[in-house]
Amino acid sequence: YAGMDIAMPSTLVTLLPSFGTCLSQIKSHFKAGAEVCLAAGASLVLEGDIDFAGKLEVDGALEIRAAPGTKVIVQNLKVFNEGWRVEATDETDEVLTAMRGCKVVKIESKVIINTDIKEYVINE
Numbered sequence: 001y002a003g004m005d006i007a008m009p010s011t012l013v014t015l016l017p018s019f020g021t022c023l024s025q026i027k028s029h030f031k032a033g034a035e036v037c038l039a040a041g042a043s044l045v046l047e048g049d050i051d052f053a054g055k056l057e058v059d060g061a062l063e064i065r066a067a068p069g070t071k072v073i074v075q076n077l078k079v080f081n082e083g084w085r086v087e088a089t090d091e092t093d094e095v096l097t098a099m100r101g102c103k104v105v106k107i108e109s110k111v112i113i114n115t116d117i118k119e120y121v122i123n124e
Contacts, residue, residue: 010040012084012104016047018068043084043109050074054123059083061109070114075123082108 020026039059048066060081
């Protein structure tokens with residue numbers, strides 16, 4: 001960034017407020033025996049009512065979104081794709097990007113969006 005070498009986080013995790021705003025809310029989504037494994041460089045976005053009841057492995061990028069009034073339950077899911085990367089940029093078109101000096105480039109993602117099923121179970 002700006003001619004300086006800066007170590008970026010190898011794993012990007014975004015928890016939207018609808019997933020949880022404090023540690024107790026976030027912990028309530030991980031049931032007994034749940035296991036979440038994120039490879040170096042993985043990206044994960046969680047939005048809405050999502051529970052983890054089994055094993056999730058991400059080597060790439062995964063977005064899970066549950067609309068209000070719906071729920072997603074992850075029992076077993078493995079995601080392997082090209083994922084996202086963070087790149088330095090001199091772009092000044094967007095204020096936040098200019099302030100950060102970097103942008104996320106989304107190469108490949110698995111996106112799961114539940115908009116109408118009361119309880120959607122993922123077991124792949």
